[in-house]
Amino acid sequence: MLPTKMTEALNNQFNNELQAAHAYKAMATYFSDKGYQGFANFYLVQSKEEDFHAMKFYHFLVTMGEKPVIQGLLEPKSVFENALDVVKQSLEQEKEVTRDIYSLVTLAEELKEHSTKAFLDWFIKEQIEEEDAFRTIIVKLSGIQEGGEYFLKMDEDFSQRTME
Numbered sequence: 001m002l003p004t005k006m007t008e009a010l011n012n013q014f015n016n017e018l019q020a021a022h023a024y025k026a027m028a029t030y031f032s033d034k035g036y037q038g039f040a041n042f043y044l045v046q047s048k049e050e051d052f053h054a055m056k057f058y059h060f061l062v063t064m065g066e067k068p069v070i071q072g073l074l075e076p077k078s079v080f081e082n083a084l085d086v087v088k089q090s091l092e093q094e095k096e097v098t099r100d101i102y103s104l105v106t107l108a109e110e111l112k113e114h115s116t117k118a119f120l121d122w123f124i125k126e127q128i129e130e131e132d133a134f135r136t137i138i139v140k141l142s143g144i145q146e147g148g149e150y151f152l153k154m155d156e157d158f159s160q161r162t163m164e
């Protein structure tokens, strides 16, 4: 069992990760619609990763003797200015998740909930990678023209992305 406050906070994050998966699928539709199937694939894989994160919270709650509670999903944004706009918003979303994870760690420390703190370590490292990945793409996209030669090369590269 976990302290009620800890369970609620972990459960909210379980749902946040589901919401993130939902948001990335909506971003994939933006690219599919434009005919950039590599970028769409990148975002569909990203969505799967978020589902994987959600299930980590699910299983942790169950392991600790708690019941995960599914909340409703909000309608995600699927209209964007351009590819760069999508990736910039992805980075903002990831920064928000990082803040959420930090709050969870702070709460776990306050409650002396050491198992939860150990569980959250993985997410701290994961967020460093996620933010770095989007920053790298932003730099690349900032210097090229959408639909141009280098953009299409990126699209081709992204078609190779699979879940790690």
Ligand SMILES: [Fe+2]
Binding pocket: 017, 020, 049, 050, 053, 097
């Ligand atoms: Fe995540």
Ligand SMILES: [Fe+2]
Binding pocket: 020, 050, 094, 097, 130
């Ligand atoms: Fe993420």
